Amino acid sequence: MRTATRAGALPQAETELDVLLARKETVADGVVRLTFRGLDGGPVPYWEPGAHLDLMLQDGLVRQYSLCGDPADRSTLRVAVLREPESRGGSRHVHDRLAEGDRVRVRGPRNHFALVEAERYLFVAGGIGVTPLVPMVAEAQARGADWRLVYGGRTRASMAFRDELCDRYGDRVSVRPQDETGLLDLDALLSEPRPGTAVYCCGPEPLLAAVERGCAHWPAGALHMERFAPKAGADAGPRDTFEVELALSGRTLVVPPDRSILEVVEESGVPVLSSCQEGTCGTCETAVLDGVPDHRDSLLTAEERAAGDTMMICVSRALGPRLVLEL
Incomplete structure (x- = not known):
C-alpha cells in the first residue's frame, strides 16, 4: 500500500542477498514476526523507517513486508506477516513453511514511505498496517516531535505490538x-486540519480510502499512505496501442492493448527490476524523458503524477502515441 510523499530519487540499484531466519515468533493472533541475520554475522543493509523488504520465497513468490525493527540495529532485519485468509501463497508460505534456520533470499530495503520532517505527526494504523509505523513512532519520539498513534484492529488479541507500544509510549x-x-x-x-501535521496511515483498503476522504480538505502533502494492494479502480481507462522508445538501449517497441510496458520491455531482452507487478511496490519505477504517462499505479502522489517524469511500467500506460523511457 503506498500513496505517499516520497523522499529520494529513483532507485538505481538494490541489494539482493541471502539471510538466515534466526527467529520466528507469534506476536498476535495470525501474525508472526521474522528476525533475519546475515549468513556471515555481518551487518545487514541500512534502512530507515517506512522501508520494506522483498522476500523471495519458493515457487517464484515475491512478497513485500514492512520492516518493523530498529534501524540502528545493523545485525537484524525484522518483518511481521499476517496470515491472509485470501492468501495468494505468500503469507501461507511464511506461516506454514518457513522455519528457523532457513536461508531466505531478500531484496531491498526500499523506501517509498519515508518519514518527512514535521512539527507534529498523526499515525493511523489498521491491523497489520501498524508494522511500518512502529519504527516511525520511535523516530518521531527521538526527534522530540509531538505525535499520536491511533491503532485499530479486529480484536486486542489480533493487534501486533499493542503491548509494546502502550508500555513504551503510554x-x-x-x-x-x-x-x-x-x-x-x-x-x-x-475534521479539523492541523497546520504542520503530517498524517501517516497504513492498513486495509477501506481504512485508507476513508482517511483519504477525511484528509481531502487538509493541506496538500499532509497525507502519507502506504498500500500493498492496488487501489480500487487504479487500472481503469482505455488500453490503446502505443510506442515506447528505450533511450539507453536504442530500441523502439510497440505496446499492444493486452500487454504492459514491463512485459514488452522484458520480452525484448532489456532487464528491468520488478516485483509486485501491481503498481504498489515501486521496484519498476522508471524515468520518463518524453511523452505523457497514463498513471495507473497506487503509489505516486498527485504532484508526482502531474510532474510526469517517472512512472511504474508494470501497470501504467501512455496518454499519447509515444513515450521515451530511460531504459
Whole structure:
C-alpha cells in the first residue's frame, strides 16, 4: 500500500542477498514476526523507517513486508506477516513453511514511505498496517516531535505490538479494537486540519480510502499512505496501442492493448527490476524523458503524477502515441 510523499530519487540499484531466519515468533493472533541475520554475522543493509523488504520465497513468490525493527540495529532485519485468509501463497508460505534456520533470499530495503520532517505527526494504523509505523513512532519520539498513534484492529488479541507500544509510549497510543469500540472515529480525528501535521496511515483498503476522504480538505502533502494492494479502480481507462522508445538501449517497441510496458520491455531482452507487478511496490519505477504517462499505479502522489517524469511500467500506460523511457 503506498500513496505517499516520497523522499529520494529513483532507485538505481538494490541489494539482493541471502539471510538466515534466526527467529520466528507469534506476536498476535495470525501474525508472526521474522528476525533475519546475515549468513556471515555481518551487518545487514541500512534502512530507515517506512522501508520494506522483498522476500523471495519458493515457487517464484515475491512478497513485500514492512520492516518493523530498529534501524540502528545493523545485525537484524525484522518483518511481521499476517496470515491472509485470501492468501495468494505468500503469507501461507511464511506461516506454514518457513522455519528457523532457513536461508531466505531478500531484496531491498526500499523506501517509498519515508518519514518527512514535521512539527507534529498523526499515525493511523489498521491491523497489520501498524508494522511500518512502529519504527516511525520511535523516530518521531527521538526527534522530540509531538505525535499520536491511533491503532485499530479486529480484536486486542489480533493487534501486533499493542503491548509494546502502550508500555513504551503510554497515552500517546490509543488502542481501538473494533469488537470493543467500533470503527475508528475518523471524523473526530480528521475534521479539523492541523497546520504542520503530517498524517501517516497504513492498513486495509477501506481504512485508507476513508482517511483519504477525511484528509481531502487538509493541506496538500499532509497525507502519507502506504498500500500493498492496488487501489480500487487504479487500472481503469482505455488500453490503446502505443510506442515506447528505450533511450539507453536504442530500441523502439510497440505496446499492444493486452500487454504492459514491463512485459514488452522484458520480452525484448532489456532487464528491468520488478516485483509486485501491481503498481504498489515501486521496484519498476522508471524515468520518463518524453511523452505523457497514463498513471495507473497506487503509489505516486498527485504532484508526482502531474510532474510526469517517472512512472511504474508494470501497470501504467501512455496518454499519447509515444513515450521515451530511460531504459
